[in-house]
Structure formats: C-alpha cells, structure tokens
Amino acid sequence: MPGNKASKQKPCHHCKSRSASAPLDTSTIHYEKFWLYRHCSSVQQRDRQAQKAGQLFSGLLAMNVVFLGSAFISSMIFNHVAITLADVWILLSILKVLCLCWITYYLLGTSRQPHAVLYRDSHAGPIWIRGSVLLFGTFSILLNVFLIGYSAILIQCKSRVEIVFPSIEILFILTQAFFLWHHSKDCIQVQHNFTRCGLMLTIATNFLLWLLAVTNDTIHMEVESQLREVEQRFEGKALFLHPCNKTVSCTCPNTTICKVFQKGYILLYPFNTEYCLVCCSVLYVMWKNVGRRINHHHIPHIKPKFKLQGVVFGPLLGIIAVIIGICVFMLYQIQATGSAPNRQVFVMYYSYYIVLLPLMSLGAVIGTIIHALEKKELDTLKNPTRSLDVILLMGAALGQIGMSYFSIVAIVATDPRDLLNSLILSHSVLLIFQNITQNVFIIDGLHRQPFDHTDMSPGKEEEMKEEQNQEDYDQRRVNMLELGQEIRKVSMSYIHSYSHLSWKRRALREISSFLVLCNIILWIMPTFGAHPVFENGLEKSFYGYSTWFAIVNFGLPLGVFYRMHSVGGLLEVYVTA
Helix, strand or coil: CCCCEEEEEECCCCCCCCCCCCCHHHHCECCCCCCHHHHCCCHHHHHHHHHHHHHHHHHHHHHHHHHHHHHHCCCCCCCCCCCHHHHHHHHHHHHHHHHHHHHHHHHCCHHHCCEEEEECCCCCCCHHHHHHHHHHHHHHHHHHHHHHHHHHHHHCCCCHHHHHHHHHHHHHHHHHHHHHHHCCEEEEECCHHHHHHHHHHHHHHHHHHHHHHCCCCHHHHHHHHHHHHCCCHHHCCCCCCCCCCHHCCEEEEEEHHHHHHHHHHHHHHHHHHHHHHHHHHHHHHHHHCCCHHHHHHHHCCCCCCCCCCCCCCHHHHHHHHHHHHHHHHHHHHHCCCCCCCCCHHHHHHHHHHHHHHHHHHHHHHHHHHHHCCCCCCCCCCHHHHHHHHHHHHHHHHHHHHHHHHHHHHHHHHHHCHHHHHHHHHHHHHHHHHHHHHHHHHHHHHCEEEECCCHHHHHHHHHHHHHEEEHHHHHCCCCCHHHHHHHHHHHHHHHHHHHHHHHHHHHHHHHHHHHHHHHHHHHHHHHHCCCHHHHCHHHHHHHHHHHHHHHHHHHHHHHHHHHHHHHHHHHHHHHHCC
C-alpha cells in the first residue's frame, strides 16, 4: 500500500488559488509523496509521480474487489447450490459496511482537517446529477422497504439474510446520498491515497450492486412460476409441487399487502440500477479530483445560467411529444399487462417510436452541422467531468444498440414481412441511428466554448444593456392590480430577447430543448414498466427465456441511464449555446 504523507512545501509559481480575486496562501498546499519516487529532485515531478502511483494502487484495489464480487455472482448463476444468493449478499454487506466506515471517517475526519478542501471543481456534481442521486436513492430505499415487507410475509420459505441485507442497503444509500450531495465537488488535498482507496472501494461496491441487480431474477422467476401455476389451474391441469421446489412454492398468498410489495418491488427495480450507475459516475469524478489543484485560468470567467428565454418551437414540439407519449404509455400499460396482450398495442407503441426517432435524429444532425458552421473555439482545458460524460454517453448507448442488433437478427431470421415484425425491425434500425447522431451532437456541443457577450460589437452590447436595465426597472414596478399588463410585458420581453439571438444560437437552443423533452419521455416509458422488447414474445421465443432475460437486464438499465444522462448533456449544450 502506498504511503500517504503530506508535507507543506513552497509551491511553484503556476499553482494558484481557487479564486482569482482572493489569492490563497500557497504555503498550505500539501504535495503528495510516495516511497518509490522519494529521490526525485523536483517537488512537482515527485508530486505527479506520486499521484499516478496512488491512482494505480487504488485502481488495482477496485479491480480485485470487482473480480472477487463478479466471481461470486457468476458462481451463483452457474452453480447456485455451492454459492447461493445469501452468500453474495453477505459479501456485499461486508463491502458496504467498509464503505460506510470510510464515508463516516471522511465526513468527520478527512474533510475537517485544516486545508483539506482548498479547491472545489465547479464542473463536478451539477444540480441535476445530485438531484438524480436523491431521486433514485429515494426510490431505491422504497424498493428495499418493499423487499423487506415481501420477505417478511414469506419468511417461512426465505432466509433472514433477505431482511438484513435490504436494511444495510437502506443505511448505505442514505449515507452515500448525503456524502455525494455535500462533497461531490471536493478536490481533497490531504490523505490522498487513503481517500482514493476509499472512493475506489465505494465505486467497486456500487458496480457490484448494479451487476447483481441486472443478473438477479429471483423475484421475476417467482412471478413467472406463479403465472404458470395460474395458467395450469385455468386449463384444468393438476399441479403437483415437489417439496424441494422452493421457487414455485414460495409465492405470494392471495393477500393485497403481498401483491403490493411484489408489484412495488418490480416497478421500482430499474431505479436501483440507475442509482448505482449515477453514484459510480460521481464517485469517479471525485477520485480524479483527489489532489487536483485548480488555478484561476481553469475557472471560467463566464458562468452561463439556464434560461428559457429564446426558445419557442423546441419546447412546444417537445411538450406535444411528451403528451402523446404519456397517452401511448398509459394505453400500453392498460392493455399489455393483461392476461392476453392485444397485438394492436404493440403496433401503436412501435409506431410512436418510428415517428419520434427520425425527428430526433434530424434535429441532432442539423445541430451538428450548425456546430460545424460556428466559429467558436473548442474548449481544450482538462475537465474530468466532461471526459466522464463522453465515456458514459458512448458506453450507455451500447445497451440500446446491442438489444437492437439482437432484435434485428431475430426478426430477419424469422419473418420480417409481418406487420409487427417490420415495425420492430424499423424501430431497431432507427434507434441505432438516433443514438449515434445524438451522441455526436452532445459530445461536439460539450467541447464548445460558452457564448461570450464580448464577441458582440460595442454598440450592440450597450444597446442590449440599456434594454436589459429598462426591463429590470419595469419588473420592479410590478403591481398586483396590473397583473394582466405585466404578463403582457413579460411576453413582449420574451419575444424581444428571442429576436436578439442569432439564428445559430436560436436553432441550437430549439434543438436542445426539443431533444431534452424527447429523452425525458423515452426515459419515463421504460422506467415505469413499458418493456415491449420482453413482452412481445418474439425475441424471447427466438433466444429463449433465460438468454433474452439476461440480454434485456443488461441492455435496459443502460438504455434508461443513457436517456437520463443525455438530458444532462443536452442541458449543458443548451446553456452554452
């Protein structure tokens, strides 16, 4: 394990404070040390080498933890007699307890040391990412509450570990959410290696929790067995349960509370996978920021804020797409969840996608062309958050792209001329194209410099300042008795600001706002239960239940995460336009 000593040295001339206006006493900077590089003549070189060594050792720790956990989970899948789900839960519980100990030490010890947090990364942990942590964490807590209730009702055929594990999970989620909300922007300057190892251990634990979530189909298998039992009774067949067949016999009694716990668990299942992935991304940025010193040149002089002024058609079309999507989703949920799903509901669902996906692809292509026509310089500064955003966009898109290719193979090999099959084939091809074009648009926009008002002519800038001052003055004279008149003034001000935007900026904002709303509805539909890729029966009959269930369980959470992460990236593109 690498050393973790911190010493006070006089820093080099380029090490600046986090604020250009209030310089920091640079004698408080803690340079990293590592025993392999103690003979380096330069303090800065020794610091850089020690930082790389610390990242290497903490990465090796995470790799070994992930391999150990993956071996347990794989053994549970392929040899569930020797390694059971309870054994995997015990291992993960030990890891979560270790993570809780480190997070508690960080909150009460490391972060409170003198000069521990001299810098904070303004790009890390934006409000929508931290909000996602709270949202998905809340739903994950509810999921574990439902799981505790479900296991308590069936305690005669379930182990007590299935009650203890969700209880530890609730404590882990609460502590981790608090930690990420308050410290996601920290660039810690003390106890570098211990902090890196703690962050990597927490990342590995969240990854293993995600891996278990996408491979553990215990509840789903119990539901399937219960449905088969109902079908056999309906057909008049005698059902003989083997006394050792625990999966079939351990089913919900005919009570409302058990059904609520079971349905609630299945409904909230995707939120737990989302929570694990979001936490991994935030923790990774924190790990990259350990020991990072930000000088004033890295702090943007322009801090653009999110304003809806200047967009009209994008939000309008996006709201129409959301309303239609909610209607399609509700009709789908009513009919597809019945005992005999109607074929027409699948036709309606895929038709909605076939109309929406080309519009999204067209908007992304137009936006990419506008980016190419712009004369704004690329932002080439080091930014761990942006680098991670690009990796996550490319990696998460593989979920939907992979499932689409599996569907294409299954349809082409069976009957592509059937109406429903041809719709599924078109949906799969369009989905691949939409993911690629949207990724190109977002990644290109993330690397663009924010719009600078200093690029305007002095006369134009002065004119806009005077108009803005006049608008501010008018807004201060708001009278409740003249509410209608003020609403008209606000509308005129909105139209006035819209007309001042250049056509390129206006188009980029319209496209970004439209894509944001479209990705939101495409996130809502699969998250809350619309899974036609599993319910239409085509791919399931072609690949088999177990194989297709594994493919969907890997691809669907990535697809849901991709839509949510795309919303964050598109908001960044909108703000910088």
